Each structure stands twice: as C-alpha cells, then as structure tokens.
Amino acid sequence: MMDVHISSEHQHSLTCKYLPASCFYCYVPPSQSLRSPISNVQSGVTSREPIQSNPTPDPYLYNQNQWNSSHAIRKSFETIPVSSDDNRIINFERFRSRKRKTYRHIDGTLSFKKSSPALQYYDTIDKKQQPQIVTVVNEFCHILQNRITTITAKKLTDLLDKLTPVMKNLFNSNDQEQQQLPILIDILNALLNVHATVLISVSENKFFSLLQTILITLLNQWRSLTYLPNDEFYVFRLIVKLLNILTHSNNLIPSGLYDSTLLETIANCITDIATSERFLDTKNKHQFRYFTHLIDAYTLYQESSKDRNQSNKDMFVKLLHPILQCLTSNQYIHIFMNLSINSNSMTATEKFFLLICPKFLISYKGSHLEQTMKTLLPVMLPQYLKILDKFVPSAHNWNLAMLRSIEHLLRIINHGADHSPTNAKLISNYLPLISHILKLINEPKFYNNLHPTLSNPVTKLINTSISFLVNMIKEPTILAHIKQSRVALSFLRLTSCQNEKLILNVYTLLAYTTHEDDMKSMQNSDRLLSTIVQSLKITLNGNSDQSTQMEQLLETLKGLVQHDQIKDEIIKQNALPFLLACTDELTEKALILLYEILWCLAFFEDIASSLSANPNFLDKILTISKDSNSMSMKRAVGGLIWKLIQEPAYLKKVEKQEEEQKLEAKEVSKTEETIIEKNGIKQVDTIETSNDGMTADTRSYQYDIMISYCHADKELTYKIYKFLSDQGFKIWIDMDNMYGPAMSAMANAV
Structure with missing residues (x-):
C-alpha cells in the first residue's frame, strides 16, 4: 500500500x-x-x-x-x-x-x-523482458494520455505495431493473471479514450487479432467456471466496450472478430445459456450483461449488411442456430410468461431472451432465413398464442418492458414475411393471433399516444402490428378474417398519426380490407387518394433510393383502384396523366405494379377511352409485350393489350357474326317433298322453313363448364378441375395467370 x-x-x-x-x-x-x-x-x-x-x-x-x-x-x-x-x-x-x-x-x-x-505485475515480468515492455507500454499510454484529442491514425498504427509483438510475447508466458491482464487493462483503457474515427481507421491492425485470441480464452473460461475473476471480467468488459464503439460508430467489426473459431466459441456459449440455467444466476449478471452487449454488436453489424452481398449476410450464420435454441427454449417461455406488465426495466436475462436474441434473428437476412422460419414458427406459434392470450387483455396496463417484449415477438413472427408466403400460410392456422393484433390496434392507450417517431415504444408497437398485418393479408384466409372483423374505422383512426411509414401501412390495409359499402360511406376517400398520389410524386422526385416505399405506395394504390369510388376520384383529380408519365420513370417491380393498376383502371369506361386514345401508350405496351423477358410484365401489359386493343376488335367481330346470324335467321328456305298417294298419283309439295326455329338443343358446344377462380386458390381449383374431368366433363380453365392469348381463349369459350 x-x-x-x-x-x-x-x-x-x-x-x-x-x-x-x-x-x-x-x-x-x-x-x-x-x-x-x-x-x-x-x-x-x-x-x-x-x-x-x-x-x-x-x-x-x-x-x-x-x-x-x-x-x-x-x-x-x-x-x-x-x-x-x-x-x-x-x-x-x-x-x-x-x-x-x-x-x-x-x-x-x-x-x-x-x-x-x-x-505488482512489474516484478513478475521476466527481467529480460522488462526494458522492452516498460518502454513500449509506457510510451503507448503516455502518448495516448497526452495527445488523446490530436493523435492521428498513422501515429496510433505505429504505436500498435510496436505494442502488438511485445504483447504477443507476454501472452506466451505462463503467468496470465499477474503479468498479462493488468498491462492489457491499461492499454485497453487508453484505447477507449481515443476518438472513434481514429479507432475505426486502425481496426484492422494486428492488435485486434490479439484481442480475438484473448476473447476466445475468456469465453472458454466463462463457460468452464460460469463466472470470470475480477481482472478477466474487466478485460472482457473493455474488449466488448471497444467493439461496441466500432459497431455503433461505423457498423464495423474488425475482421479478427468474425474469425470462425471465435464465432464457434460464442455459439457454444449461447447454446449453454439455452440449455442450462447455471449462467443465469444473479451472481453472474455483470458478465452476462456484457455478453449480451457482445451479441448486440454482432447484431448491429448484421443489420447494416442488408445491402451487401449474400456471403456477408451469412457471415454470422454460426450464431443463428444457437439463437434459435434460445428462442424455442423453455426458458424463453418461462421468462416471458413471468414478465411483469408493470415493469419499466428488465433484468439482463430478460433482455437477452426477449430482446437480444429476437434482434439477432430479425437482423438476419441470409440464405437460411426461410428454412429458419419454417423451423421456428410451427414450434412457437402455439406458445406465442398462449403469451398473447395471457397479456393482451391487460394491454391498457402495459409498461415499457412488456411493450418492447411483445413488439419483438411480433417482429419475429413477421420476419421474412414480406418476401416469402411461409409465415402467412402457417399463421393462417392461428387466426386468434390475428384477432389479438386487431385488439392492440384498437386499444385507446396506444392509439391516443402515437408519436411522429418510431423511437417511441407505443408507436413502434403499433407500427410493427400494422406492418405485420400488411404482410399477412397476402394470405386469403387471413384477409377474409380481417374483412369479417370490420376494422376499417380502427385503421382510419390511425391515419391521424404523424409518422409517414405508419400511415402508409395503414393505407395499404384500408385498400385491401375495406368493404365496398364502407368505402362509399367513407367521407375522406378523396383525401385518401390525393395523399397516395402526392406521396408518389414526392418519392419519385426524391434523390435517394426509395424503391421500397415506391413499391408499397403502388401496392396500396393497386388495392384502392378496385373500388369504383376511387376510380371516380382518379378522373376527378386528373391523376391519370401522372400515372402514364410514371411509365417512363419506373422500372422492374414498381413498373409492373403500375401496369397492373392501369389494367384495373382500364375496366372503367372513361379511363379505357383515354388510354385507347393515347397512341404512344399503346405502342409502348405492344413493344413491351414482344421484348420483355419478365412473365409478370408480360401478364400486366398483356391484360392492357387485351382490354384496350383486342377486346374491342373481338367485340366488333362477335357483333358482326350476330348480325349475320340474324340475317340468316330471317331467310326462308324452300324444300320440295314428293308424296305418293294411295291411288299411286305423285304429288310434289313445297315446304318453307325459317332458321329462327333453331333451339339450344340443336347447337354444339366445345366445353361443358368454364371455371373462373382466384389464383390464390389454385390448388383447390385444380382438385375440382381434376374431379370433373374424371367424370367426363369438358372444362375450360386457365391454369396459369390470365393474360394475352389466354384471354382470347376465355372469350371464345364464353
């Protein structure tokens, strides 16, 4: 002392x-x-x-x-x-x-x-190593202390280059506790005070590979002992803090820290946590808390990799299965079912199972996503329903801990549903779960406390709930269930929120779930359309890439234009010229959606006349029909071509045929019939007949039945078709989505 x-x-x-x-x-x-x-x-x-x-x-x-x-x-x-x-x-x-x-x-x-x-560590160092260790460590810490605000990336790189081989030699010695860790603690403490931009510049230095080796050793020690001694814990804490500085500042993880051995070690720790309660002891809460920070750092990096190539998206796939073990464990269910609805804070264990593990799964966008959800949901959907059964009735009393936990639960169920039908198909067997979500949306405590930003937990919960329903309505069973619930007024209430993303999702739900009579009684349908069109204009003129928002706006408009009242508003607000202009600006999926909207509008006589009178537009869709390799694009423009060009020509042809048949029906045909009477005298009689005496029984038909169906019910329709065919019926059916020649065939069949 x-x-x-x-x-x-x-x-x-x-x-x-x-x-x-x-x-x-x-x-x-x-x-x-x-x-x-x-x-x-x-x-x-x-x-x-x-x-x-x-x-x-x-x-x-x-x-x-x-x-x-x-x-x-x-x-x-x-x-x-x-x-x-x-x-x-x-x-x-x-x-x-x-x-x-x-x-x-x-x-x-x-x-x-x-x-x-x-x-004490100075005395324990080998006398031959003393001068070098003293000089290098002393220089490193002294310079960082005195030049902490002015040190450059080059100078820090030089210092780390000198320090790393010395530390490697030191860590090859036998006495870790007395020699290595105290020195490392001083070095890490010094580094934590360096500006984040400078740290990012040196993050690929070999010193961070040394930290990888140390981290593996500490994690294995934690697995073995279920706790870390003081200095070991402090080193672990400092490494995690350093890693969090890098990921939070620039979504960066040094390459040494996604080493395969390190990831396997972390995965083993997560598996132990999922299968054993010994890590959840309150005496271990500090180590456990910093372990959750470590997983959070990898999650943050994974979230930032959404625009990177597929290999990067699978970089941390070794952690995926252990995380899945936690999310399907009895501990997850037990912790959730015992969470207090009145609590604003959460323990480290509650955060790990109910927030950190879900966040990692939600951030994963790699090649194993669909299979992961196919594994998770069948097991957990019954449990999720039990959780919601217990807590939704008391939603008016929820505090922060429950709000965040339920929001993450919904995000798990919804994960990947925007790209794959797997989630919605599985959830269609649990319609009470959909009812619970509708109750949350209709909870006054929530809709009366919405904020403009998603940082507000209530707004975040409602936005997640609405996003979840938007993805679910692609499944016909769920869409029908929502329509039967008559929740249009609940959705309309949410349009008063100032959050643009939330409003857009609400409009999508209104477009697809509102009944025609509800739409007719809706007093602000004109504002609904004008808001969508204005948002399209803003998004189209935006400088940044907003393709996802553009596609959702068009998806919403596609649902709205099915209603006659919205078609009327298209004419009243003169929105058609803008939509036609967009055909020159949009590409890929957005352009396909736009042509599908125009196809739907073409069934409205006034709009069809405007489109037919636009030769440039007609030339454009004819060219696309010939040159495009996209079947979805061909289908959309094929429908327009049929409606605007081929159907009018076909109707004229049918009309001409009917006129000719009428004329033929009016013609009288004369036939002579020779009759021999009993006295042997022949008598020739002339018989006049008209063609209008032909009855339906004398006509010949190519088909007995024509089946028209929603393509979401394709599998059921095929079973009906096969059964009737086996009974000897001649059936016309379009087993592919209808466009172009198939429409002509259908018209002929009719």
Missing part, C-alpha cells in the same frame, strides 16, 4: 480554471521495484473535502515500519488553478482507475490494496 501527498507542480503553470478549497492527490511510488511501466503517467484523484494544513497522521493509519516509503500530506492550499489539459488528464486517469483501485478518504489519506495486480 502507498500513501499520497499534495502535488504542487501545477501551481506554476495552471491558469484558466479554479476549484474551491480542495486537495489534489497524486500517486508517489514508494520504490522502483513497485513502479508500473506507466508510472511516468501520474494518475490523479481529486477530493473537494477541505483539510487542515500539515495534519498529524493518525498513528493507526500511518505505521512508519510498514509504510517506510510513504509521505505525509505536505501542503494545503485555498485555490488550485487547473488548466483544461490537466483537467482532461485528471478525468482520463479517474476513468482508468475506476474499476481497478479502491480507496478510502480518511483524514486526507488515500489507501490502495496491496494485492492489486496493477501494483
């Missing part, structure tokens, strides 16, 4: 800031043998407690025989000038010592535990 004295070094140079009557303590090492390699960097701890000048040391605390190298407090002063640089150094050193030193301020004396490794 060492004593401290008041330093007077700064009194001559400090000029800008003053503190009230205080004392300034600095560490004075008692001997060279106990001096740290970074002893030239003096650590400071300030106390604002006034003390008497030249106090007499307490004999009990000040034992001259034991502390022969210590010094009494030498001087007090009224005011100490402190420069901004010195104040920064004091704060830096205060941070460094926070978890490593204990002190008690009694009569102006600062005491340290003699057993602290930080005060």
